[in-house]
Amino acid sequence: MKRPSSPVAWALVAILAWMVAYPLVLVLLDAFRGSQGWTLEFVRAFAAQQTEWRALWGSLWISVASVGLAAAIGVPLAFLFARYDFPGRRVLGAVVALPAVLPPLVGVLAFLFLYGESGFIAHLVRTIFRLDQAPWRLEGAGAILLVHAYSMYVYFYLFTRAGLASLDASVFEAAASLGAGRWRTFRYVVLPLLRPSLTGAALLTFMTSLASFSAPYIFGGGFRVMTTQIIATRLNGNDSLAMVETVSLTLLALLALWLLQRSDAEETAGAAGKGVAPERARVASPAGRVALAALSWSLALVLLLPHLTLLLVSFVPIGTWTNEALPPAYTIANYATLVQDPVRARPLVNSLWMASAATAAAVALSIAAGVFSVRQRSRGSGLIEGLLVLPWAVPGTVFAIALATAFSVASPLTLRFVLVGTLWILPLAYLVRNLPITGRAVLAGFRRLDPALDEAAATLGAGRWRTLARITLPLLRPALVAGATLAFVTAFGDFVTSIMLYTYDTRPISLEILSSLRNSDVGVAAAYGVVLMLVSGLVFTLGAERERAPTG
Amino acid sequence: MTAPFLSVEGLTRRFGETVAVDHVDLALTRGEILALLGPSGSGKTTTLRLLAGFETPDAGRVIVDGDDVTRLAPVARHFGMVFQHYALFPHLDVGQNVAFGLESLHVRGDELTRRVAEALALVDLEKFERRRISQLSGGQQQRVALARALAPEPRVLLLDEPLSNLDPSLRERTRQEIREVIRRIGITTVFVTHEQDEAFDLGDRVAVLRAGRLEQIGTPELLYAEPATPFVARFVGRSASVPVDVIGVTDRGARVRVEGVEWDVPPARDRAAPATGPAQLLVRPEALWLVPAASGALAGTIESRRFTGTGSAYGVRTWGGAMVEVYGAAGAWTVGDRVSIVPSRRSGGGLHLYGVDA
Numbered sequence: 001m002k003r004p005s006s007p008v009a010w011a012l013v014a015i016l017a018w019m020v021a022y023p024l025v026l027v028l029l030d031a032f033r034g035s036q037g038w039t040l041e042f043v044r045a046f047a048a049q050q051t052e053w054r055a056l057w058g059s060l061w062i063s064v065a066s067v068g069l070a071a072a073i074g075v076p077l078a079f080l081f082a083r084y085d086f087p088g089r090r091v092l093g094a095v096v097a098l099p100a101v102l103p104p105l106v107g108v109l110a111f112l113f114l115y116g117e118s119g120f121i122a123h124l125v126r127t128i129f130r131l132d133q134a135p136w137r138l139e140g141a142g143a144i145l146l147v148h149a150y151s152m153y154v155y156f157y158l159f160t161r162a163g164l165a166s167l168d169a170s171v172f173e174a175a176a177s178l179g180a181g182r183w184r185t186f187r188y189v190v191l192p193l194l195r196p197s198l199t200g201a202a203l204l205t206f207m208t209s210l211a212s213f214s215a216p217y218i219f220g221g222g223f224r225v226m227t228t229q230i231i232a233t234r235l236n237g238n239d240s241l242a243m244v245e246t247v248s249l250t251l252l253a254l255l256a257l258w259l260l261q262r263s264d265a266e267e268t269a270g271a272a273g274k275g276v277a278p279e280r281a282r283v284a285s286p287a288g289r290v291a292l293a294a295l296s297w298s299l300a301l302v303l304l305l306p307h308l309t310l311l312l313v314s315f316v317p318i319g320t321w322t323n324e325a326l327p328p329a330y331t332i333a334n335y336a337t338l339v340q341d342p343v344r345a346r347p348l349v350n351s352l353w354m355a356s357a358a359t360a361a362a363v364a365l366s367i368a369a370g371v372f373s374v375r376q377r378s379r380g381s382g383l384i385e386g387l388l389v390l391p392w393a394v395p396g397t398v399f400a401i402a403l404a405t406a407f408s409v410a411s412p413l414t415l416r417f418v419l420v421g422t423l424w425i426l427p428l429a430y431l432v433r434n435l436p437i438t439g440r441a442v443l444a445g446f447r448r449l450d451p452a453l454d455e456a457a458a459t460l461g462a463g464r465w466r467t468l469a470r471i472t473l474p475l476l477r478p479a480l481v482a483g484a485t486l487a488f489v490t491a492f493g494d495f496v497t498s499i500m501l502y503t504y505d506t507r508p509i510s511l512e513i514l515s516s517l518r519n520s521d522v523g524v525a526a527a528y529g530v531v532l533m534l535v536s537g538l539v540f541t542l543g544a545e546r547e548r549a550p551t552g
Numbered sequence: 553m554t555a556p557f558l559s560v561e562g563l564t565r566r567f568g569e570t571v572a573v574d575h576v577d578l579a580l581t582r583g584e585i586l587a588l589l590g591p592s593g594s595g596k597t598t599t600l601r602l603l604a605g606f607e608t609p610d611a612g613r614v615i616v617d618g619d620d621v622t623r624l625a626p627v628a629r630h631f632g633m634v635f636q637h638y639a640l641f642p643h644l645d646v647g648q649n650v651a652f653g654l655e656s657l658h659v660r661g662d663e664l665t666r667r668v669a670e671a672l673a674l675v676d677l678e679k680f681e682r683r684r685i686s687q688l689s690g691g692q693q694q695r696v697a698l699a700r701a702l703a704p705e706p707r708v709l710l711l712d713e714p715l716s717n718l719d720p721s722l723r724e725r726t727r728q729e730i731r732e733v734i735r736r737i738g739i740t741t742v743f744v745t746h747e748q749d750e751a752f753d754l755g756d757r758v759a760v761l762r763a764g765r766l767e768q769i770g771t772p773e774l775l776y777a778e779p780a781t782p783f784v785a786r787f788v789g790r791s792a793s794v795p796v797d798v799i800g801v802t803d804r805g806a807r808v809r810v811e812g813v814e815w816d817v818p819p820a821r822d823r824a825a826p827a828t829g830p831a832q833l834l835v836r837p838e839a840l841w842l843v844p845a846a847s848g849a850l851a852g853t854i855e856s857r858r859f860t861g862t863g864s865a866y867g868v869r870t871w872g873g874a875m876v877e878v879y880g881a882a883g884a885w886t887v888g889d890r891v892s893i894v895p896s897r898r899s900g901g902g903l904h905l906y907g908v909d910a
Contacts (some may be wrong), residue, residue, distance in 0.1 A: 203875055333796070452639035458626040459633040461656030461704065474643045 009372040015388035016365070018415055019432050023402035024250070026395065030405060031243035046244040055229035056248060059210055062144060062225055066209040067202050069149035070435060074156025074201070077299075081157075082164040085280040086292045095300045100154035101540050102307075102533055104214040104492020105510050107151050109529045110306030112138065112218065113522075115146070120309050123321075143219035148209050150306070155208070156201040158420030163197030164190075207256050211248070211395030213496040226252075227397040231500070234401065235349050243405070246398050257393035292387045314526035334527035344524070347512035348531065354508065355491035358430030362487050363480060365435065366442035370476075371468070374446035375454065385443065392436030396496030403429050404500055425501050426508065430491035437490060438483035445479025487535045556615075557582035557740050558708055563612035565598055572598040574764035575612070583738040585731075586769075587745055587755030591787070595764035596744045597712060603742060604710055605629050616707055621787045632701030632739075633710040637717060638693050640685045641674070646696050647681035653704035671703035674733055692724050698733060709734065711743035715750060727753055748788055760784050778821050782906045785834040791904075792876040796833045798905070806905055808833060811872040813850045815895055817903045826907040837865055837877040839902025841882070842891045849892035852876070854885045868893060 046052050081093050099107060100549045113119050115138050122134035138146075162207075171193070175185040213227045219227055234241040312327065314334055319328040337344050369388055369483055373381030391399060407419035419425040446542050449472065457467040473480070495510035509528050516525035556579035564572040573595045580586050588596040601607045603614060605626035613622045621629050632653075641649050648670045659667060672678050675695035686695065694714065701709060714730060715723045731754050732740050745751050751758045752772040759769040760783070766781040772788075779785035782793065796808040796815075805818045807823040810833065817833065819825060845851060855875070856867035864882045868876055868891065878893060885891060895903065 231861030450637065450639060452635045452637060453641060455604070455626065456633070456635055456639035456641070456700075457652070458606075459604060459629075459631055459706075459710075460700070461627055461630070462652065463627055466656070471641055475641075 004378075006372075006378065008368075009376070009378040009380055012365070012368050012372060013383050013387070016369075016384065016435075019428065020387045020390050020435065020485070022415070023406035024390075026406045027243050027246050027398070027402045030240065031247045034240065042240040042244045046248070047447050051224065052229070052245065052374045055224040055226050055245075056252070058141070058224060059249065059252065061228040062141060062148070062212075062216075063209040065145055066148040066152055069145060070152040071151035071156050071198070071202065073149060074158075075160050075198070077153070078160035080292075080296070082161050083280060084292060086289055086296065088293060088297065092296050092300050095303060097154055098303065098307075099151045100158070101489065102151075102536055103489070103495070103510070104151060104212065105493060105495045105513060106310070106529050106533050106536075107306065108147055108214045108218050108452075109513060109517075109525065110310040111143075111147050112152070112517075113526065114306045114309040120312070137221075139219055139221040140223045143217045144212075144225075145224070147215040147219065150303075152205045152208055155204045156198070159197040159201035159204075160194060163194045167193055191536075192282060197345055198302075203256055203259055207253060207382045207393070208249045210253055210256065211397070213395075213397055213499075215450065217499075219496045227395060230397050230401060234500075239405075242401060246401050250394055250398050253393050253395055253398075260272070264395055284340060310526050310529050310533070313522060315528045316523050316526075318521060318523050331523075334523035337524055337532065338527055342514070347507050347509045347528070351492050351508040351510075354427045354430060354506070355488050355494075357427045358434055358491045359438070359484050359488040361427070361431045362434035362438040363442070363484050365431075366438040366483060367473075367480075368477075369439060370442050370446035371472075374443060375451070375472075387435075388439035388443070389436045391432050392440075396433060396494075397500070399432060400429065400497040400500035403432070403497070420501065421503055423506060426498060426506050429497040429501055430494060433494070433497060434487035434491055438487045441479050441483030441486070442476065445476045445483075448476055448479075481543045485539050488539055492535060492539075556580055557584075557617055558742070559615045560599075560603070561613045561615070563599065563602055563614065564610050565595075565602055565607055571764050573602060573609070576761070576764075576766045576901040578742075578759060578766070578769065580740055580742070582740055583751050585741045585743070585754060585756045586643060587743055587751035587758045588761060589745055589748065589751040589755075589758050589787070591746060593763070594761040596746075596761050598764075599761070600710055600712055600742060600744045603708070604631055604633050610876075630704070630706050631708045631710055632704065632706035634694075634697045634701050634712065634714055636712045636714075638697040640693055640697055640700070642685050644678065644685075645681070646683045646685065646688070648702045649685070649696060650681075650703050653700060657704055664674065665704060666838065671699040674702065674737070675699045675729070682860065690718050691726055694726060694802065695729065698730065701735065702733070702739070703757035707740070709739045711741065712746055713746070715745070715747075730754065745899050758788075760787060777901060779834070779904055780823065782832060782834055782904075785836075785904050786908075789836060790877060791834045791836050791875070791902075793861075794833045794835055794870070794874045794876060795872075795904070795908075796831050798826055798828045798831045808905065810850055811870055811874075813848070815903070817905045818901065820904065825905055830908050832906050832908055834904040835876055836902030837879045839896055840876065840878045841896050842866060842868065842878050842880050843894055845890040846892050849894050852891055852893050854887050854889045854891060857885070857887055 031042060032038055032040065077096060081089060081096070115121055117134040117137050119138070122136075125131065126134060167190070171189060172185060175189045180188070184453070211227065212225075213231075216223070216225045216228045217231070224232070226245060228250065230242050230245045233245060313321075315330045315332065316327040317329050317331040317333060320329045338348065339345060369384045372378045375385045394402075398522075403425065404420055406416055407425060408421075409416045410418045419428060453471055453475070454467055457471050462470065493510060494508065495514075498508045498510055499514075502508060509532055513525045513528045516522070516528065558580040559578060560578040560634065563573055563576045563578075564571065576595075576599060578586065580767055588599055589626050590596045598607060605621070605624060609622060613620055615621070616629075640653065644652065647668050650671050651664055654664055654667055668681065669678065670675075672681060672903050675698055679697065680688070680692065680696070687694070688696065694717070698714075711730075715726055718726055727750060734754075738764050743754065745754075755772065757769060757771055758775055760767040760775065768775060768784045770778075775784060775788045779788060785791045786793070794810060798806050798808050799814070800807040803819065807814050808815055808817055808831065815833075817825075843849070850870060852868040852870040853868045854866050857866045858867075859882060860879070862882075864880055864884070866878050866880055866885055867875060868878055870893065878895065
């Protein structure tokens with residue numbers, strides 16, 4: 001039963017459409033509009049250039065390869081942690097999920113310091129073999145894939161673990177009673193049941209690596225993918241071609257989203273009844289236990305090494321670490337600079353307030369969306385939800401271009417204002433990018449609420465606001481906290497949209513890291529990387545704590 | 553009869569093509585308990601939601617104590633409701649749940665404390681004020697829901713399938729507790745159920761609904777003894793339908809022919825007997841006796857036997873193919889026995905005659 005919508009619901013639709021859909025439409029129009037009206041000139045220019053096709057192809061194959069590599073690491077890892085019990089399993093289980101909560105730029109930076117040609121490993125190799133130069137360069141497709149595999153296996157790990165946890169132990173028992181061995185059970189029972197989880201993880205990985213910008217930007221060198229190609233074209237002043245590139249990347253992304261939505265639908269159709277999760281096998285032999293623990297701990301070390309290196313570098317005084325295996329001197333000067341030098345401290349302040357503002361706005365809009373689309377099921381609820389998730393399907397680069405296009409023109413009649421260059425454009429960009437994250441979490445929270453609770457509040461004489469404040473929001477708290485932390489961390493570490501839209505006054509941490517790196521001020525870059533890492537980690541831990549707090 | 557306290561006039565609610573509630577009229581005196589009884593899809597829950605204000609009727613009125621509340625939002629109706637799954641607020645404790653409705657009325661301080669305690673005492677949960685909802689059993693949650701609904705002293709109490717979530721073993725006890733509480737405070741109550749036992753036990757009167765229409769309303773005794781329609785006869789108590797021919801109608805009843813045998817059916821109190829010709833006879837198990845096969849009586853064969861404790865219920869297939877249920881002494885007959893079926897001499901009740909298409 002749909003109720004006639006209130007004007008407020010339509011106002012919400014209008015705001016979302018203005019922020020999310022309108023800029024994209026403008027980009028689409030600009031791709032087909034020249035100085036003399038409609039034209040396919042830019043599309044032809046795009047199609048005629050080999051570099052464009054190479055970038056598009058690069059995006060595609062890097063994404064497919066990332067999926068393969070991430071699956072190869074994440075799935076066995078999930079089985080290891082879900083099926084076997086060994087010392088330190090809990091701690092390691094959390095460490096393993098770490099790369100997903102860290103901003104991509106931090107991962108890239110950490111890799112640079114660890115595996116880069118002047119990084120820690122290169123130092124070690126040069127010292128041991130007495131080489132003048134590192135025998136490799138961390139550059140090109142290989143480097144990008146390395147970073148992707150490192151940060152994106154987490155999707156496969158988490159999805160597979162969730163899938164395994166939802167399997168009923170009786171399924172395994174039934175298979176065993178029917179005489180199926182381990183392999184047959186895995187091949188014909190476990191794998192088909194996990195398929196929805198695996199396709200979900202695959203498409204998430206695909207989308208993320210399609211939109212990946214930090215790794216190709218820092219490590220790409222001559223190797224171009226579409227995201228970096230767009231920025232390059234834009235910097236060359238060829239705006240219209242950049243629009244066509246943007247459209248092509250968007251189409252690729254939307255195709256992937258369509259596939260994901262389809263697998264989502266299958267997932268609900270094929271969901272098995274929840275029973276008791278299979279018990280973890282304790283590895284019986286002492287040798288086996290030691291081996292398993294050793295394997296896991298060395299794995300954890302490999303996973304943590306980049307971030308440990310980042311931490312190490314952040315304590316190195318500028319220009320002192322040249323030929324030694326380990327830095328000869330340590331200092332906290334890099335951190336002191338961040339606090340004492342107002343110019344250096346500014347990005348931290350900027351990132352904090354912009355991410356907070358964007359998060360607060362995203363949460364507020366998500367709550368409004370929940371009230372109108374889930375609770376009241378107003379007409380237009382499909383539209384609200386579609387607009388909320390749309391930015392998720394669209395790479396950050398695309399949104400950056402779209403916002404830069406839409407809001408660099410003063411034309412109030414077409415609802416276009418000059419926001420580029422002001423304080424407001426970055427919070428707006430973060431907000432748009434946050435919407436799907438908070439929106440999904442908050443809407444899912446709304447769906448889990450029993451509508452009878454609202455009705456009960458109404459029969460007890462509570463009006464709309466009192467019900468929202470006393471019943472709905474307290475019960476939504478876990479979803480709100482989850483949505484808000486994810487959104488804050490994403491906005492706080494954002495690089496993709498910031499690089500297109502920042503000004504000197506609004507420069508965020510990510511761009512300060514970039515410029516420190518360019519000035520070879522490695523220590524400060526690392527210190528900022530650590531700050532980014534710590535704040536993200538802290539916010540996540542706080543969020544998780546609050547979520548775990550008993551709510552009844 | 554005194555003026556009704558709660559009355560419903562021509563209440564109608566359509567969902568697209570289907571008419572969920574079709575011109576339902578109800579009238580309750582102050583303090584009366586009415587059960588809305590019907591199978592799923594009969595419109596009983598929709599009727600309750602219309603009373604609560606969660607649904608807006610397409611036609612009809614709801615009047616409480618002279619106030620027309622039809623267009624009033626649920627918030628403003630001052631009705632208490634107990635939900636099927638209780639809808640207790642999981643993040644509030646028992647006391648806070650009960651206080652919620654009182655706070656809406658701006659009850660504060662000592663009075664709030666007192667009235668929460670009173671409401672909990674009413675349902676025997678004095679010691680549970682600081683408990684979390686998740687720490688309560690199903691029966692206790694049910695009582696908290698009742699206390700919460702009653703605390704603001706509503707004008708009308710609505711209960712949606714109040715016992716359906718409880719273990720069968722708990723139901724009877726909880727039913728008694730609910731009845732006692734409602735009686736003690738004398739609140740006008742409407743509750744929905746699909747269980748005849750519940751309706752008979754709790755309701756002063758029972759309204760039987762079928763496909764959105766009110767089939768009959770009356771005391772449990774009346775519904776059982778004088779079912780207005782074959783549906784009510786089948787839904788309330790056990791009965792079997794047998795095709796008959798009406799051969800004569802007098803004011804002492806109707807004479808019908810059942811498979812060549814003639815029976816007398818006493819007249820219904822509130823409705824005329826069908827005209828001569830084909831009709832259907834609804835037969836309660838206690839209205840018949842089984843005797844050894846004899847000529848001139850309705851012949852049948854025992855097809856099934858069900859031990860009921862005091863005796864047995866026998867499923868008998870008549871010679872003409874109708875299936876009836878008859879009570880008898882346990883072990884009096886075995887499956888396959890040929891018997892004669894005769895109307896019980898004692899009452900003449902339990903036989904109800906309806907037109908073929910009634």
